Amino acid sequence: MRLACVDSGHAPSEAAVLQMIREQSGVEPLGVIKTLYYRPELFGRPFSDELDRAMRGPSDWSAGDRELFAAFTSLLHECHF
Structure with a gap:
């Protein structure tokens, strides 16, 4: 179940980015993209920062290994996606 606000409740600047994605790709942005752009200061940016640390930060595993783990999961x- 996805909240309706994630489909249409974006601030003007984020809505403009989503519209640009629609125009350039010819398809509706994925739900995960809409979620990241919905109130990005509360979820999108912090989540993206943590994801970047997990996938690209110091580790015994290479970035490629971590991408493979994520894809398999x-x-x-x-x-x-």
């Missing part, structure tokens, strides 16, 4: 959970 998404596959197991039938996540299509």
Whole structure:
């Protein structure tokens, strides 16, 4: 279940980015993109910063290994992005 506000409740600057994505790609942005752009100061930026640290920060695993782990986990959970 996704909240309706994630589909249409964006601030003007974020709504403009989503509209540009629609125009350039010819398709509706994925729900994950809409979620990251909905009130980005509360979720989008902090989540993206943490994700970047997890995927690109110091680790015994290479960035490629971590991308493979993420892709495999998404596959197991039938996540299509």
